[in-house]
Amino acid sequence: MKSVEELNRIRERARSAMSVREGTEGARVVVAMGTCGIASGARDVLMAVLDELSNRGLWDVVVTQTGCRGLCEREPMMEVQKPGLPSVTYGDLNPEKARTIVAEHLGQGVVVTQWVITQAARTEPTA
Numbered sequence: 001m002k003s004v005e006e007l008n009r010i011r012e013r014a015r016s017a018m019s020v021r022e023g024t025e026g027a028r029v030v031v032a033m034g035t036c037g038i039a040s041g042a043r044d045v046l047m048a049v050l051d052e053l054s055n056r057g058l059w060d061v062v063v064t065q066t067g068c069r070g071l072c073e074r075e076p077m078m079e080v081q082k083p084g085l086p087s088v089t090y091g092d093l094n095p096e097k098a099r100t101i102v103a104e105h106l107g108q109g110v111v112v113t114q115w116v117i118t119q120a121a122r123t124e125p126t127a
Helices: 004-022 035-040 042-056 095-108
Strands: 027-032 061-066 078-081 088-090 116-119
Touching: 027 042, 027 095, 035 042, 042 061, 042 095, 078 095, 088 095
Parallel strands: 027 061
Antiparallel strands: 027 078, 078 088, 088 116
């Protein structure tokens, strides 16, 4: 650290990273982190989602975790919820697919149909 400006940039990056988990939400990503999901690579998927959101500056997305979703054979899985739109659950993921979903679904509003497991009629995110 060489200047106050550099310190301010570091602080803003840290605040932005925190807002991914705690911020006001425009969308929500829920990664299934039951034992079956973790064994299938859900931690790497979660980290890829967080990294890609940060890289793209998508700070209005809240990322959370949940337990087993009951579809162990489709793990790793994640659900994308955007206000006013159907909730979409993606399965058979890896970090690269997760990054694509962030870029296309969250970044551009385009559902990545080849990895969709379900698309619900729910229009509001759940807690």
